[in-house]
Amino acid sequence: MAYKIVASQCTSCSACEPECPNEAISERRGVFMIDPSKCTECIGHFDVPQCVAVCPVDGTCVIDNSVPRASAA
Amino acid sequence: MSKLLQLHDFGAPGAKSFEALRAGAAQSGCSTTGGNGKSGCGSAAGQGDLPPEIWEKVKNHPCYSEQAHHHFARMHVAVAPACNIQCNYCNRKYDCANESRPGVVSEKLTPEQAARKVIAVASTIPQMTVLGIAGPGDALANPAKTFKTFELVTATAPDIKLCLSTNGLMLPDYVEQIAAMNVDHVTITINMIDPEIGAQIYPWIFYNHRRFTGVEASKILSERQLLGLEMLTARGILVKVNSVMIPGINDRHLIEVNKAVKSRGAFLHNIMPLISEPEHGTVFGLEGRRGPSAQELKALQDDCEGEMNMMRHCRQCRADAVGLLGEDRSAEFTTDKVMEMEVEYDLAARQAYQAKVEAERDAIALAKQRELATLADETATIKIQVAIATKGGGVINEHFGHAHEFQIYEVSTAGAKFIGHRRVDLYCEGGYASETGIEPILKALNDCTAVLVAKIGLCPKDSLAGAGIEAVEDYAFEYIEQSVIAYFKDYLARVGKSEIRHVARGDADIRQGAFVAS
Ligand code: SF4
Ligand code: SF4
Numbered sequence: 001m002a003y004k005i006v007a008s009q010c011t012s013c014s015a016c017e018p019e020c021p022n023e024a025i026s027e028r029r030g031v032f033m034i035d036p037s038k039c040t041e042c043i044g045h046f047d048v049p050q051c052v053a054v055c056p057v058d059g060t061c062v063i064d065n066s067v068p069r070a071s072a073a
Numbered sequence: 074m075s076k077l078l079q080l081h082d083f084g085a086p087g088a089k090s091f092e093a094l095r096a097g098a099a100q101s102g103c104s105t106t107g108g109n110g111k112s113g114c115g116s117a118a119g120q121g122d123l124p125p126e127i128w129e130k131v132k133n134h135p136c137y138s139e140q141a142h143h144h145f146a147r148m149h150v151a152v153a154p155a156c157n158i159q160c161n162y163c164n165r166k167y168d169c170a171n172e173s174r175p176g177v178v179s180e181k182l183t184p185e186q187a188a189r190k191v192i193a194v195a196s197t198i199p200q201m202t203v204l205g206i207a208g209p210g211d212a213l214a215n216p217a218k219t220f221k222t223f224e225l226v227t228a229t230a231p232d233i234k235l236c237l238s239t240n241g242l243m244l245p246d247y248v249e250q251i252a253a254m255n256v257d258h259v260t261i262t263i264n265m266i267d268p269e270i271g272a273q274i275y276p277w278i279f280y281n282h283r284r285f286t287g288v289e290a291s292k293i294l295s296e297r298q299l300l301g302l303e304m305l306t307a308r309g310i311l312v313k314v315n316s317v318m319i320p321g322i323n324d325r326h327l328i329e330v331n332k333a334v335k336s337r338g339a340f341l342h343n344i345m346p347l348i349s350e351p352e353h354g355t356v357f358g359l360e361g362r363r364g365p366s367a368q369e370l371k372a373l374q375d376d377c378e379g380e381m382n383m384m385r386h387c388r389q390c391r392a393d394a395v396g397l398l399g400e401d402r403s404a405e406f407t408t409d410k411v412m413e414m415e416v417e418y419d420l421a422a423r424q425a426y427q428a429k430v431e432a433e434r435d436a437i438a439l440a441k442q443r444e445l446a447t448l449a450d451e452t453a454t455i456k457i458q459v460a461i462a463t464k465g466g467g468v469i470n471e472h473f474g475h476a477h478e479f480q481i482y483e484v485s486t487a488g489a490k491f492i493g494h495r496r497v498d499l500y501c502e503g504g505y506a507s508e509t510g511i512e513p514i515l516k517a518l519n520d521c522t523a524v525l526v527a528k529i530g531l532c533p534k535d536s537l538a539g540a541g542i543e544a545v546e547d548y549a550f551e552y553i554e555q556s557v558i559a560y561f562k563d564y565l566a567r568v569g570k571s572e573i574r575h576v577a578r579g580d581a582d583i584r585q586g587a588f589v590a591s
């Protein structure tokens with residue numbers, strides 16, 4: 001599993017990008033997304049997923065169930 | 074006699090010569106007094122209560138010096154939209170190009186784009202003396218972009234003053250870097266020093282890699298804000314404090330805030346009205362919390378004024394505003410246009426232009442002093458408020474129907490004192506007076522005895538008279554403060570001869586046209 005960004009909710013504020021310990025978040029032409037192969041759900045780094053905690057819009061950074069858990073570090 | 078710097082020609086890109094710069098400066102501005110009947114500007118008299126070293130730093134800063142706010146221009150660039158706290162008066166989802174409010178921009182810039190824009194603007198508008206990074210978001214929630222922008226600008230345009238606005242959460246961590254970058258002004262938004270009150274304003278903060286809520290969040294925020302303030306003033310960096318006046322939550326508490334920030338060395342306190350129109354979708358807007366009325370705001374500012382200088386000319390302008398306060402030329406400097414402009418930075422020409430503006434400012438101050446001297450024998454205790462239609466230059470030069478805002482002066486035998494501005498919708502759109510147009514303007518000017526204009530039609534003049542407001546064209550194209558005092562003398566004379574009767578005026582509306590940056 002990994003986190004993903006619900007594009008329709010995202011304000012493109014960029015708050016999440018520098019917080020991610022794995023550089024999983026990137027911007028392309030104003031659209032932010034999470035690379036599921038890099039996201040570790042912050043396990044091993046922080047108690048809470050950083051993108052979720054910093055995002056101003058609730059329900060924007062959510063679990064992406066479609067992705068198998070790649071790196072449960 | 075007063076139109077020395079009335080320049081209305083938009084300058085060509087690549088302007089180089091002094092004359093070209095002159096032409097490029099579309100407008101010059103007005104002068105306003107310091108608080109409490111403080112005397113004019115330019116000379117030593119202009120500094121009011123401020124110590125000389127502070128006056129030297131602020132006198133050409135449009136946001137900090139009331140006398141400078143229409144002579145010198147500032148620009149904001151939006152490079153750092155991220156924020157690390159949430160305020161109930163802010164909705165970061167809302168971005169509308171039609172709205173003018175800080176915290177909101179339509180165009181986000183990279184530091185490189187921002188620096189180019191700054192140089193382009195400074196080459197076109199020689200009064201542009203200040204670059205601010207003020208959101209949307211928090212300049213220090215995105216320190217890499219903020220400081221990179223400053224670095225790039227300083228390399229080409231060393232004369233431009235740098236300032237930044239912050240909610241203060243990360244401030245203590247960056248004080249050293251701020252000092253190293255020669256940032257000379259910092260604005261901290263401080264709405265409370267009591268976490269219980271803070272909990273009603275801030276739903277959460279993001280700090281130390283987690284989210285804090287409730288009283289705990291506000292406690293951390295408040296401690297960090299006050300610590301950052303102390304650290305900055307200890308290094309001699311000027312700090313202005315912004316506070317949003319939220320009726321029912323922190324309105325009386327702001328007097329405590331005022332004392333707390335003054336004792337820690339803040340040199341200016343800017344109490345701004347809450348903007349909470351429901352369509353902005355903020356928590357306060359949706360729960361129907363109202364903003365303060367003009368008199369409520371003024372009363373609070375007056376109560377705090379004994380403590381320190383109060384700022385009364387804040388336009389709560391948008392985060393990518395360009396130009397003099399009260400005007401917005403950002404549309405001339407979109408990224409596309411800036412990238413096409415040929416710019417050449419001519420420091421000497423800019424300085425020569427600014428010296429000229431100073432000379433004009435001194436002339437305005439002198440004229441006002443002379444007029445004031447003629448009031449010396451008056452003993453009346455009457456105090457009235459007068460509205461001014463101006464588009465800059467310290468001159469009454471706007472048609473009533475074309476005014477986007479009115480400047481409000483309080484005048485008594487102690488002199489004329491600028492107390493604020495009232496934004497209005499255009500009364501006269503495309504040459505036709507609108508049917509509903511006059512009502513909101515009457516409400517906005519309801520506390521004024523007169524409105525001084527360059528020109529006014531018969532119809533609105535009658536409507537104003539019906540509301541007890543005298544419309545006066547006699548001072549068209551004259552200096553503002555001098556005219557306000559002259560009108561007041563005439564008013565007193567007419568009261569003395571029983572031609573008119575002095576009546577106290579009521580309260581007025583502040584139009585919610587602006588928005589508040591966190
Ligand atoms: S959950 Fe953590 S690792 Fe995954 S994208 Fe968000 S911040 Fe990065
Ligand atoms: S913090 Fe939230 S709103 Fe901001 S860019 Fe990231 S996902 Fe989008």
Ligand code: SF4
Pocket residue numbers: 135136147175207386387388389390391398
């Ligand atoms: S928002 Fe206030 S502080 Fe900022 S530029 Fe406008 S007037 Fe100055």
